[in-house]
Amino acid sequence: MTWFVYLIRCGDGTLYCGIALDVEARLKQHQEGKGAKYTRGRGPLVLVYREALGTKAEALRRERVIKRMSRAAKLRLCAPGSSRRAVRPRPASDPRP
Numbered sequence: 001m002t003w004f005v006y007l008i009r010c011g012d013g014t015l016y017c018g019i020a021l022d023v024e025a026r027l028k029q030h031q032e033g034k035g036a037k038y039t040r041g042r043g044p045l046v047l048v049y050r051e052a053l054g055t056k057a058e059a060l061r062r063e064r065v066i067k068r069m070s071r072a073a074k075l076r077l078c079a080p081g082s083s084r085r086a087v088r089p090r091p092a093s094d095p096r097p
Contacts, residue, residue, distance in 0.1 A: 003059035005066060007049035007078050010042035015074050017066050019059040023050050049078035 004023045008016045008030060016039050020026035027047050029035040039045055053059045066074065 001055075003053050003056050005051050005053060005059050005062045006047060007066070007074065008039065009046045009048045009078075010039060011044050012042050014042065015048075015071070015078075016042075016045075017063055017074075019056070019063050023047065 001021060003019055003021060005017065005019050006023050006026070008018070008027065010016060016030075016036065018026065018036065024047075026035065027045065030039045030045050031043065033040050051062065053062055066077070069077070
């Protein structure tokens with residue numbers, strides 16, 4: 001199972017960080033007001049960053065690191081052209097390391 005850490009840009013310009021197995025489904029929950037209390041009433045919500053990690057523990061550790069970053073660092077992380085932006089996992093059948 002692949003866990004993800006993600007960043008959502010809220011309508012008021014703030015950033016929300018979370019983890020999920022299915023980022024699109026979690027974003028939909030946030031948009032419907034059934035996600036985190038923080039995102040309720042802050043729409044529109046836009047997914048700006050997602051990073052694939054191996055386990056829930058790794059995702060939680062990475063989330064903690066991102067939450068401690070400055071706003072400027074978070075914006076650099078999700079900026080177009082960032083090398084880590086929207087990382088997608090390779091299929092298990094892919095032999096590359």
